[in-house]
Amino acid sequence: MSFPFLTVTAALPAAGAIVTAAVPAARRTAAKWTALLFSIATLALAAVVVVKFDPGGSGPFQLTESHTWIKDFGVSYDLGVDGIGVALLALTALLIPFVILAGWHDADVLEGAEPNRRWRPTQGFFALILAVEAMVILSFEATDVFLFYLLFEAMLIPMYFLIGGFGDRAHAGGDEAAATQRSYAAVKFLLYNLVGGLIMLAAVIGVYVVAGTFSLTDIAHLRASGDLSMATSTERWLFLGFFFAFAVKAPLWPVHTWLPNAMGESTAPVAVLITAVVDKVGTFAMLRFCLQLFPEASKWATPVILVLALISIVYGALLAVGQRDIKRLIAYASISHFGFIIMGIFAMTSQGQSGATLYMVNHGISTAALMLVAGFLISRRGSRLISDYGGVQKVAPVLAGTFLIGGLATLSLPGLSPFVSEFLVLVGTFSRYPVIGIIATIGIVLAALYVLVLYQRTMTGPVKATVQGMPDLKVRELVVVAPLIALLIFLGVYPKPLTDIVNPAVHQTMSQVDQTDPHPQLEASR
């Protein structure tokens, strides 16, 4: 048996979480370093997985592992990755060290004056981040529906504590209001996702009743040999059960409302964790599970989903324009971007789907850059309101510059990586659904508006008194931002490494859904 790379990649952050949580209360800094080292080790291992992964390899999944787990439920511990999984796994492993580094002092305010043996927020904060990382990585690797479902639901718990326990202290209404809002946001996050997940549970049970197995490979075999008898109505109900859960997670209009609360009330690194890492599980699962398990129903639902995605794009962008709170603005921008991702997935063209996959990665990086710099900004002034800032670029030019690049990436400026993916999504959608493709471009126009107005109001103009003497980015903060920006530029100019990995998997998915591209063919990577 070959070395279980995938298991170890997920087990390493899990072990890191346990070790970090066990660090004695007085050794806060040691806990931080432990978490950081584990996340870097995970990144190294993820790099090995990327190298080991053969884009041209045969079979739907590579580096597979399979062990029987709960025989009575037909559940096995099946792991395997395709190009899409590898790309998102790499993204997750890449972002976590930056998240940890950016959140270096986030738990400090919760520490009591005396080290307390029982109350260890620092250890808890970083352990929870690593626990989320472990579950997200494993969910990108799971090729068993049940195993995926377990992780999909279980990751809510550490996320819930991260949002509710370690929220943003910069709040207009003071500490009391902050605590109430935070708890509200955490509960809203959990309930939305739990309801989605439980409805999916009914569909998961339905899959078992219909197919008798949870293994994606087995189900694909059954389907290929014609042994899978699924009535059209059954397939549609099951599809809806799955899709609902993923739409909540992604999030898609009209079940998106938890995201602005969750991102607004949590600290910037946790907000990045939500939108750049955890939410990707939702869009990933649409590609992996909705399309592959229920191809017919996916085609059936496409028109409605595209319209919902379109509404997300325009509505999210419009609301972003109207926000007064920096973090909520970024949250609504994310909703708009998730609309693009979902539109790309369900356009059912290879450009659309590779674009959507690239979009997941690029959105992860660009939002992380923008949000983390915004977090640095907010931590300096102690306010999330745009109106409290002005003229920052004169006192803190590096901060303003990085903020601008993050913003430009968010509005998909050519030359930065999100442009490639947004372009592909639009081309892919246009070739099949021209009207929807055209309307979606409104989202790009509005993106320019909300990003540039945000920059203009906070960074340019006369220096506000409250901003006077604001320190520029520190070394730790630069270490966080610089690599992300470098990556944005690199993948914007030369996206081939990413497209090479993603494209074969997209073609695989397309053939499973039994779809071919409309003519004329446009190839993403050429």
Add this chain to the structure above:
Amino acid sequence: MSAPAVHSLWTTTAADSIGSIPSPHIEYGQLSPVLIVAGVAMLGVLFEAFLPRKARYHSQVILAVLGLAAAFAVVVALAADGYGSASKAHIAAEGAVAVDGPALFLQGVILLTAIVAVFTFAERRLDPAAGSHRVDSFAAEAAAVPGSDAEKDATRAGFTTTEVFPLLMFAVAGMLVFPAANDLLTLFVALEVFSLPLYLLCAVARRKRLMSQEAAVKYFLLGAFSSAFLLFGIALLYGYAGTVTYAGIADVVDGTVRNVDPALAGTMGNDALLLIGGGMLLTGLLFKVGAVPFHMWTPDVYQGAPTPVTGFMAAATKVAAFGALLRLLYVVLPGMTWDWRPVMWGVAIITMVGGAIVAITQTDIKRLLAYSSIAHAGFLLAGVIAASPDGISSVLFYLVVYSFVTLGAFAVVTLVRDAGGEATHLSKWAGLGRRSPLVAAVFAIFLLAFAGIPLTSGFSGKFAVFKAAAAGGAVPLVVIGVIASAIAAFFYIRVIVLMFFSEPRADGPTVAVPSPLTMVTIGVGVAVVLVFGIAPQYFLDLASQAGTFAR
């Protein structure tokens, strides 16, 4: 006279001489778990009578644990001997008691929960000592009027109600027979044997004695009412089938009865007797299970009873009652599946949804857990409705998962205290996560298990029953079940929010440091949550092996 056993008894007597009337054939070995527990209970009564007061507590605790452990060992030995499998399972004691897979499985579960419950009964470190005497959760002298001089004297003298241990043992003996009972009279006797001690146990709380006594009276009155229903149902079924044995009634229901005498021929066509009788029998059992609309007693009794008793009652009673319900529906009334299924559908739906919705408005942790137990009864009923071997084994599995977690959760409730005893009002639990992260974390684990979050035992159990129900054609029930789970998740999460994200109150409760006894109870609960959540296969196998009833 339809039962062949009776016939042969008569004929052999007539043929042989009067001097050799055969005594009924009792398989003492196979019945020994019950006999051991009942014997220990009687020994406990003798201890109460003859041992000096000082020696009673320790001797009672040791006796109870040893007795339960011995009975459990016998159950395991019987199961290892093959009595759990379909080939060797049979009906013992002249048709009165079944020794088969479900019976042995549930007896094992009841005995283990009872051992754990004895630990919580014996906990003496939580309540502040009265003078130099350590006290447990039970009244100094149950007979003394609350607030009277007699009570003060008894407290000062350091009396404790060690009678709770023999009472517990009697209840366990009845519970062991209940799911194994194979004729209706045995069922009724078992019901009374386990109910009466429970009524008493509910009344003997040390703190809040009036509430405890009120709970006991409520439980007793409603329990007596439900017993009456059960008994009336038994009478009607006897009128219908001319026999009280399960197999005999099942034969008449199926129409496969061999010799029909004129009296039976006159009644067996009378479906009214069967339907009304069966319905009343179900009512009696659903009352014990705590299913809506027969659940009214649950919150009051759970709140008023001493918490260790609540935990035991919530866990073991449910196990025993679901065992009896399964046997009744699968052995006596399988021929009527089409008749009872719609009714049980209705009951399951209102139980799941009702329990979950009403729980949202609760402000007392014990009442909240009571409504949560009602919702769980609904989930269990979904498995019962499957009417398949999968249904039986999933219910067995769920019962294990549920009972130990429930005991653990109530054990945690006993730890959180203020000057008035246990601080059960939810507002007092605010900020517990700040004050005692470990206790709050453990309780959060139990709540997550109740909510059925993946990787906890609650999820495995819920998945098992829902899977069985869906495979049995009850898909709408599963959908309603997951919606009810979502509603239920809301109030479990609310408690977690309260514990972790609310500021602690200045006059908040303290968390008592328990003795190893309670720690074991809680530890067992946590272990069950994790083991059954992550690696449930062994126990699923065990449950599915045990999933065949003997007839």
